[in-house]
Amino acid sequence: MFDRITSDPAILGGKPIIRGTRISVELILEWIASGASRDDILRRHPHLAAADVEQALGYAAAAMRNEVLLTTPVAE
Numbered sequence: 001m002f003d004r005i006t007s008d009p010a011i012l013g014g015k016p017i018i019r020g021t022r023i024s025v026e027l028i029l030e031w032i033a034s035g036a037s038r039d040d041i042l043r044r045h046p047h048l049a050a051a052d053v054e055q056a057l058g059y060a061a062a063a064m065r066n067e068v069l070l071t072t073p074v075a076e
Contacts, residue, residue: 002062004055016059018052028056 006019016025023045031041038053 002055002059004049004052005059018048018056021047023048023052025056025059028053029060032057 004019005016007014007016011017012022012024017023038050041053042048042050
């Protein structure tokens, strides 16, 4: 499903990255959140493929679907 995403404890502390790079899923999300488009990212990092960016977004979405959010009441 996410054949372009890998994780290795020896690389970036085990964060999910694009296979064969040190570019994390987190970094791609940060670029997009700051206004970069997929084409902007690919121009700046020509060693990436469009499918890398798309899988990073899909991986993040899947991770969020499985996320358990804990809420703590705020003390008054």
